Amino acid sequence: MALHWKILIGMVSGILFGIIISYMGMQWLVKDWIKPFGTIFINMLKLIAIPLIIVSLIKGIVDLHDINKFKTMGVRTFVLYIVTTVIAVSIGLILVNIIQPGNQVSNDTIQQLSASYGTDMKSNIDKATATTANGPLQFLIDMVPDNFFKAASVNSNMLQVIFFAIFFGIALLLVDKKTAQPVKDFFTGTNEVIMKMVDIIMLMAPVAVFALLASLVTEITSPDIFVALGWYVVTVILGLMLMLVFYSSVVYLYAKVTPSTFFKAMAPAQLLAFSTSSSAATLPVTMERVEEHLGVDKEVTSFVCPLGATVNMDGTSLYQAVAAVFICEAMHFNLSFTDQLTIIITATLASIGSAAVPGAGLIMLVVVLESLGLPAETMAVGLALIFAVDRPLDMSRTIINITGDSMVALVIGKSLGKLHKSKPKNIDDNYNFEA
Ligand code: ASP
Numbered sequence: 001m002a003l004h005w006k007i008l009i010g011m012v013s014g015i016l017f018g019i020i021i022s023y024m025g026m027q028w029l030v031k032d033w034i035k036p037f038g039t040i041f042i043n044m045l046k047l048i049a050i051p052l053i054i055v056s057l058i059k060g061i062v063d064l065h066d067i068n069k070f071k072t073m074g075v076r077t078f079v080l081y082i083v084t085t086v087i088a089v090s091i092g093l094i095l096v097n098i099i100q101p102g103n104q105v106s107n108d109t110i111q112q113l114s115a116s117y118g119t120d121m122k123s124n125i126d127k128a129t130a131t132t133a134n135g136p137l138q139f140l141i142d143m144v145p146d147n148f149f150k151a152a153s154v155n156s157n158m159l160q161v162i163f164f165a166i167f168f169g170i171a172l173l174l175v176d177k178k179t180a181q182p183v184k185d186f187f188t189g190t191n192e193v194i195m196k197m198v199d200i201i202m203l204m205a206p207v208a209v210f211a212l213l214a215s216l217v218t219e220i221t222s223p224d225i226f227v228a229l230g231w232y233v234v235t236v237i238l239g240l241m242l243m244l245v246f247y248s249s250v251v252y253l254y255a256k257v258t259p260s261t262f263f264k265a266m267a268p269a270q271l272l273a274f275s276t277s278s279s280a281a282t283l284p285v286t287m288e289r290v291e292e293h294l295g296v297d298k299e300v301t302s303f304v305c306p307l308g309a310t311v312n313m314d315g316t317s318l319y320q321a322v323a324a325v326f327i328c329e330a331m332h333f334n335l336s337f338t339d340q341l342t343i344i345i346t347a348t349l350a351s352i353g354s355a356a357v358p359g360a361g362l363i364m365l366v367v368v369l370e371s372l373g374l375p376a377e378t379m380a381v382g383l384a385l386i387f388a389v390d391r392p393l394d395m396s397r398t399i400i401n402i403t404g405d406s407m408v409a410l411v412i413g414k415s416l417g418k419l420h421k422s423k424p425k426n427i428d429d430n431y432n433f434e435a
Helices: 003-024 027-033 035-064 067-099 107-132 138-143 148-152 155-174 177-202 205-219 230-255 259-276 279-293 298-311 314-330 337-353 360-371 376-387 390-415
Strands: none
Touching: 003 027, 003 205, 003 259, 027 035, 027 205, 035 067, 035 155, 035 177, 035 205, 035 259, 035 279, 035 298, 067 155, 067 230, 067 298, 067 314, 067 337, 067 390, 107 360, 107 376, 138 155, 148 155, 155 177, 155 298, 177 279, 205 259, 230 259, 230 314, 230 390, 259 279, 259 390, 279 298, 279 390, 298 390, 314 337, 314 360, 314 376, 314 390, 337 360, 360 376, 360 390
């Protein structure tokens, strides 16, 4: 049976199990005895994320043999990342203006939700405001670490690690061939080892997603909120689905890869993104699928995917656009056409600034709302309004975030002549331990 089916079965049975356990009032069973396996799985994925980025980026750059190729790839990647994000925000804006979910929320719901979550939101607003209080070039400063080990010891410092790896890779490319060879060999070998670790971790995936989803379901407190905010949820999900249509069209028209091949290759990563709500945790699997199952060369995958995980978040930007307009509408805060244009810019930047971890998109939404001039009090109520349904939307937008990265990797691969027939050589699909 293909891996994605196994993961899917794990997810569905996890949800059913969670529902049954909740009915029986035995949430402790899941919390104490099942959830830990999900947490261990996520930890394992995060554990290899930083070494994977370092090793594969350095190897990828060295394999390019030519600094100019790196420049071309870099420019194309950035352009595509920005273009796809702007398209995502625009789709979100168009949908939210047509559906107008903010006008469907009753005052009762607003009051009820702000009473239960209003205070939680203050800390989120403070967190986001702290980020924006710095100068406009702060993000550049943040990207350059002053100590490699400090940078590599915190998962959220991914951009700093990427900076170091690119810098190292470029320098290695410039060193004379004979001296560089053993260093290259070391990274090539280590890269293989880490990819194999991904395969081994993935053997645990079906059980792990069972644990993750069962514990999520038992933690849901008020299912009726979904009905009250139904139109908002529908708008975001519809937008995310349109992004999938957009990706598969591009992939088909430009790279001649059929949507079914594309989605079959990416399904395990997508299901994992859904279960973990974290592009960073999913990164090792995203890279493995793009490289081995879509056939994109390592040079491209190892540059485009880690960068995309932190920088390119189409799902998050689309969600931020919809959520911003929804909140303003529900709070009767009028938005002009210029405001909507502001959203395109700020949601694009906010999604770039969002960390690739659960819930980051909601925190950075504050930046979008602040740019619209929403008063702090209103903002707290607005965020409280969407907070209860944020987790499932976070899970869904993370799927789009990683799918967007893989689409860009495929397109860049094709444009540079670095797209080949896929050659899955792993154990994750056929459980054959011989490489
Ligand atoms: N959870 C998302 C990710 O990791 C970010 C977000 O939208 O909250 O890609």
